[in-house]
Amino acid sequence: MHGNPLLTLLVQVGLILALSRAMGWLFARFHQPQVMGEMVAGIMLGPSLFGWLAPQAAATIFPADTVQSLNVLSQVGVIFFLFLIGLELDPKLLRNRGHAAVVISHVSIIAPFLLGAGLTLYLYTRLFNNAPHMRFTAVALFMGAAMSITAFPVLARILIERNLHKTKVGAVTITCAAVDDVTAWCMLAFVVAVARADGLRPALLTAALSAAYVAVMFFAVRPFLRRLEVVYGKHGRLSQSVMAVVFLLVLGSAFTTEMIGIHALFGAFLMGAIMPKGTEFVRTISEKLEDFTVVFLLPIFFAFTGLRTSVGLLNRPELWLDTGLIVLVACAGKFGGSAVAARACGLGWREACAIGTLMNTRGLMELVILNIGRDLGVITDAVFAMMVLMALVTTFLTTPLLHWVYTRSGAAEAPGQAPSGAFSVLIPVSLPRSGVPLMQLADLITGPGNPARRIFALYLRRPTEREAYRSGIEESEAESARAASEPLAPLLEEARTRGVAVETVSFVTRDVAADIASVARSRGVGIVLMGFHKPVIGSTILGGTVHKVLTATAADVAVLVDRGFHGARKVLVPYMGTEHDRFAIELARRLAKNAAAAVTVMHVVPPGRRPTDRPLDARGAVTRTFDEPGLAAGVTLRVIEDPSPVNAVLTSAKEFDLVIVGVGEEWGLESHLFGWKAERIARDCPTSLLVVRKQPGGNPPGEARSNSGGEKIGQPDRKEQPVGTA
Numbered sequence: 001m002h003g004n005p006l007l008t009l010l011v012q013v014g015l016i017l018a019l020s021r022a023m024g025w026l027f028a029r030f031h032q033p034q035v036m037g038e039m040v041a042g043i044m045l046g047p048s049l050f051g052w053l054a055p056q057a058a059a060t061i062f063p064a065d066t067v068q069s070l071n072v073l074s075q076v077g078v079i080f081f082l083f084l085i086g087l088e089l090d091p092k093l094l095r096n097r098g099h100a101a102v103v104i105s106h107v108s109i110i111a112p113f114l115l116g117a118g119l120t121l122y123l124y125t126r127l128f129n130n131a132p133h134m135r136f137t138a139v140a141l142f143m144g145a146a147m148s149i150t151a152f153p154v155l156a157r158i159l160i161e162r163n164l165h166k167t168k169v170g171a172v173t174i175t176c177a178a179v180d181d182v183t184a185w186c187m188l189a190f191v192v193a194v195a196r197a198d199g200l201r202p203a204l205l206t207a208a209l210s211a212a213y214v215a216v217m218f219f220a221v222r223p224f225l226r227r228l229e230v231v232y233g234k235h236g237r238l239s240q241s242v243m244a245v246v247f248l249l250v251l252g253s254a255f256t257t258e259m260i261g262i263h264a265l266f267g268a269f270l271m272g273a274i275m276p277k278g279t280e281f282v283r284t285i286s287e288k289l290e291d292f293t294v295v296f297l298l299p300i301f302f303a304f305t306g307l308r309t310s311v312g313l314l315n316r317p318e319l320w321l322d323t324g325l326i327v328l329v330a331c332a333g334k335f336g337g338s339a340v341a342a343r344a345c346g347l348g349w350r351e352a353c354a355i356g357t358l359m360n361t362r363g364l365m366e367l368v369i370l371n372i373g374r375d376l377g378v379i380t381d382a383v384f385a386m387m388v389l390m391a392l393v394t395t396f397l398t399t400p401l402l403h404w405v406y407t408r409s410g411a412a413e414a415p416g417q418a419p420s421g422a423f424s425v426l427i428p429v430s431l432p433r434s435g436v437p438l439m440q441l442a443d444l445i446t447g448p449g450n451p452a453r454r455i456f457a458l459y460l461r462r463p464t465e466r467e468a469y470r471s472g473i474e475e476s477e478a479e480s481a482r483a484a485s486e487p488l489a490p491l492l493e494e495a496r497t498r499g500v501a502v503e504t505v506s507f508v509t510r511d512v513a514a515d516i517a518s519v520a521r522s523r524g525v526g527i528v529l530m531g532f533h534k535p536v537i538g539s540t541i542l543g544g545t546v547h548k549v550l551t552a553t554a555a556d557v558a559v560l561v562d563r564g565f566h567g568a569r570k571v572l573v574p575y576m577g578t579e580h581d582r583f584a585i586e587l588a589r590r591l592a593k594n595a596a597a598a599v600t601v602m603h604v605v606p607p608g609r610r611p612t613d614r615p616l617d618a619r620g621a622v623t624r625t626f627d628e629p630g631l632a633a634g635v636t637l638r639v640i641e642d643p644s645p646v647n648a649v650l651t652s653a654k655e656f657d658l659v660i661v662g663v664g665e666e667w668g669l670e671s672h673l674f675g676w677k678a679e680r681i682a683r684d685c686p687t688s689l690l691v692v693r694k695q696p697g698g699n700p701p702g703e704a705r706s707n708s709g710g711e712k713i714g715q716p717d718r719k720e721q722p723v724g725t726a
Contacts, residue, residue, distance in 0.1 A: 008066050013073075013300065015061065019045065020299035031403075031510055033154050035364050036395050042302025043388070048311040067307055074304040077297025078368055079268045080289060083250050085153060086272020087286055089178060100345035101172050105179040107341035108359050109148050112333025113187070116140075116147030119329050123322065127383050134378055138195040142378045145187045146370065146387060147333050151363030151395065152181040158358065158398065169351050169406070173358045176338070180359070185269050188369060189262035195376045196261045209260045214270070221249065222274045229281040238284045246285060263372060298364070305367050305388065308374065313382045323386040330390050331397075335360040354406035361398045366391035423447075424454035426525040426555070427491065428516050434531030435491025437565040441690070442529055443498050444568055445587060447594040455495070455502050456523055458516065459487045460509040513548030520555045527556045532682075532691075541682045541691065542669060550663075550693055556583060558692045565658065565688040568597045572656040574649045575603045575618050580662025583694035585625045588660055592626070592634045599635045602652060604645040646681050654686045663693040 020041040027037030044050060051058040120128075120140040128134045155177050164170035189210065197203040228242055250271050257267030275282050314320055339356030343349060370387050373379045379387070425442045429435045435457070446453035488504060495502045509515045520528050528549065532541045541561060542550065550557050568591045575581045591597040603618035619637060626635050642648040645666055653659050661681065663669050669679050669691055682689055 005066060005069065008061075008063065009069050011061060012066070012070060012303075013296075016041075016045065016299050016303040017296070020302060021295075028510065031399055032396065033157065033363065033399070035151075035154055036392075038299055038302050039305075039364065039367065039392060039395070041299070042304070042306035043309055043311075043392070044306065045303050046306035046309050048306070048309055048385075052312065062307060067304070070300055070304045070307070073297060074301035075264075077293055077301050078371075079254050079264060080250065080293045081298055081301075081364075082265045082268040082368070083272040084286060084289060084293060085181070086269040087275055087282060088153065089181065089273050090277055091273075100342065100347065101175040101179075103345050104172060104338055104341045104355065104359075105176040105183075108150070108176055108334060108338040109180055109183050109187075111337025112147035112330065113144035115144075115329050115333040117144040119143060119147075119326070122325075123383075127322065127380060134380075135195075138191070138376075138378050141187075141191045141194060142373050142376075145184060145191050146366065146373065147330050148180065148187065149184045149362055149365050149369055150177045150180040150334070150359050151361045151365045152177045154363040154395065155358050155361045155398075158361070158402070162402070164354075164406075168347075169354050172342070172347075173355050176355070176359060181365075182273070184365075184369075185266055188372065189257075189266045192263045192266075192372065192376065193261050195378055202261075206261045210257075210262055213256055213260060213267075217253070217270055217274055221253075221271075225249075225275055229276050229279060232281045232284070238281070238288065243285070243288065265368065265372070301371075302367070305371060308371075308381070309385050309388045310381060311385055311389070313385055319382065319386075323389055326386050327390045327393050330362075330394055331360055334362075334394070350406055354402060357398055357401045357405060360394050362391045363395045366394075423450075423452070424456065424523060424525040426456045426458055426516070426520050426523060426528045428458045428460065428512075428528065428530045428549075429487050429491055430459075430531065432487050432490050434560075434562065435488060436494045437562045437688070438529055438531055438560060439491045439494040439498070439500070439502075440565065440567070441560060443495075443500050444595045444597075445527070445529070445590050447590070448498070448500075454523070454525075455500060456519070456525065457488050457491050457495075457502050457504050458519055459504070459506040460512050460515055461506065462509065462512075512545050513552050516549050517552040517554065520553050525555050527558055528553055529558050529560065532559050532561045541679060542663065554695060556693065556695055558587070558690050561682050561685070561689040561691065563686070563688045568595050568658045570656045570658075571597045571599045572649070572653060572659045573599065573601045574645065574659070574661050575601050575621065576645060576662075576664065576666040577617070577621075578662055578664050578666070579694045579696075580664055580692060582621055582625070582662075584660040584662045584690075584692050585621055587690070587692060588635075589625050589628075589631065591658075592631055593628070596634070600638055600652075600656070601635065602638045602640060602648065604640050604642050604648045606643060607641045649681060650684055650686075656687055658688050658690060659685055660690045660692060663691060 020038040023037035023041035023044070024034040025037070027040070028034050045058075045062070047058070117140040120136070120143045123143075124136055124139060128139055156174055158164075159170045159174060164173075193203065193206045193210070197206060228245065231242060232238055250268055253267035253271040254264035255267070257270075258264035275285075314323060335353075335356040337356075338359040339349075339352040342352035342355045347355070367388065370379070370384055370391070374381075374384050423446055425446055427435070427438045427442055429438070439455075439457075442455050446455060488506070492502060492504070505519055507515075516528065516530075519525075530546070530549065532546065541559065546559055571588050571591055573581070573584045573588045575585065585601060588597070588599045588601070592599050601618065601622050618639070622635060622637050638652075640648050640652075649659065649661070661669065669681065682691070
């Protein structure tokens with residue numbers, strides 16, 4: 001590849017993109033922001049890992065004379081990324097702020113700034129030299145600004161994914177983060193001007209030009225942008241000419257601020273900040289830019305940062321102690337300042353610590369500032385590595401600390417548990433077509449006309465990749481409603497037809513099973529009724545997400561394998577004596593009561609069973625369950641001799657509308673995360689199948705009923721074998 005810069009660049013970019021996507025996916029699986037994985041991927045490609053493990057390969061793929069090409073691409077990427085950040089900034093967050101947001105936002109900037117500047121007093125003689133650009137004033141200002149940053153887009157995505165954006169904690173935090181973002185970039189522009197200025201006259205000139213620039217942007221460029229929006233509205237689409245004008249304005253603004261001396265990134269950010277907000281025009285621009293910027297250009301910036309980060313420079317214990325001190329001061333300033341201010345404003349310690357944890361998120365924004373500082377020459381390579389580690393640590397800690405100090409989520413924002421005596425059902429819906437049969441079955445199980453029942457329809461929306469770097473706060477509620485309307489529409493239409501009241505729940509999630517369990521717990525549901533969808537990996541119907549729901553949910557679970565379910569006139573319940581089989585009989589009793597279903601309980605016994613074999617008391621289970629006037633006549637106990645219980649069920653299933661079978665190895669139905677052998681009873685059953693699992697220690701569904709135990713309330717129809725031995 002040497003001698004051919006294009007080939008070298010293609011290999012570099014290909015490796016960067018592949019590793020960044022892989023690490024982003026991996027970190028997302030561990031409930032970390034995707035950007036965290038991409039940041040780590042960049043560090044891995046530098047001398048800290050790749051160059052350390054395989055120095056020859058690293059020198060071949062990333063020769064020193066080609067790194068400048070990556071630098072140019074990364075700078076272009078960051079310019080457009082800062083434009084996107086400004087584009088996403090909602091001015092409403094900066095206006096009409098409450099008392100708490102005002103106090104917390106100011107303290108969350110002042111405290112880390114003062115601590116960062118104060119830390120410089122200790123570190124200056126140890127880590128900084130007296131080169132012209134490392135004057136104490138410039139270094140102290142830069143360290144304070146670097147400590148003050150909050151990663152607004154990453155923080156906002158965490159709030160939405162944990163469904164905290166509608167809470168007081170979320171509202172206060174996102175407002176403070178927006179204020180911090182604007183303030184930090186203004187502070188950084190000031191720091192850059194101070195670092196670049198050589199005396200009082202250049203500094204005053206830079207300040208005057210900066211003020212003139214801001215005035216032109218607000219009073220000349222901003223009205224022009226509104227005219228562009230009118231052009232977009234007339235054509236109903238974003239033409240290439242309009243997009244070219246937007247690009248030219250971004251580049252022109254960045255060029256102007258770079259020439260003034262306050263850095264190109266400030267110009268890109270301000271250009272985005274003055275764009276019209278909350279319009280389809282801006283949303284379309286954002287969508288056109290995001291994929292290329294986030295997927296292609298930003299990973300190159302992370303890699304370029306990684307190539308400049310050498311953890312090996314921290315080769316003495318005292319340097320690692322200094323790194324720990326930087327992390328400690330960063331957390332004390334941002335977390336401590338925000339939490340104490342929130343507590344002083346009347347919030348509880350739990351809410352205050354949650355705000356502090358979120359405000360301590362630094363993410364990509366910290367790397368942007370650190371690269372500016374390194375380019376300006378106000379920090380050394382060793383300090384750059386220390387600060388990069390600080391950015392990684394503070395970003396990584398956000399999710400686990402937030403889970404520890406503030407476990408509340410949107411799933412737990414319940415209107416209250418079900419009233420005493422009520423029976424409630426939770427229906428998680430993934431595919432629209434599964435909603436109708438699940439609604440029909442839920443109606444029959446809970447009892448038509450029962451005023452005490454509660455049915456919840458749940459749709460969990462996974463965050464899209466393009467949202468990883470966006471705030472999305474303004475759109476979140478509308479997006480959530482739109483996202484839920486299509487999957488839940490058939491279910492809700494069926495509910496209206498049946499006159500059933502359904503409460504809908506919808507939010508963004510990264511862990512479907514955990515949030516299903518959380519909603520079930522917070523709503524106090526008796527049973528989770530869900531559809532079956534073939535797992536991505538494996539063949540078993542009780543694998544993947546279904547397996548996780550079965551193991552994580554405290555409520556009972558029923559999984560419907562729909563093969564044209566339209567009612568439950570005739571129901572078959574295979575019985576082998578397990579608690580899951582008894583639960584299946586209980587659900588069949590509810591169908592008999594609410595839908596006048598004819599229920600057949602089929603007990604399969606091995607041929608030639610001896611009288612001394614342990615009885616499974618099928619008759620007793622049926623008698624106790626159907627111990628209610630009018631129900632006993634509608635149940636039949638069928639005892640069949642067959643060496644294969646599954647064969648017996650499959651042979652009889654075609655006579656029925658619904659088969660209710662309990663989980664268990666007797667029926668070849670076992671819950672595994674990854675199962676490679678499809679369950680035969682589910683695969684070959686000719687009619688709809690409801691696979692049920694009774695959670696250990698759970699109560700039978702439905703209203704409490706008296707039970708007389710041995711009292712005979714009806715004689716089951718014995719067709720194949722006397723019931724007395726069953």
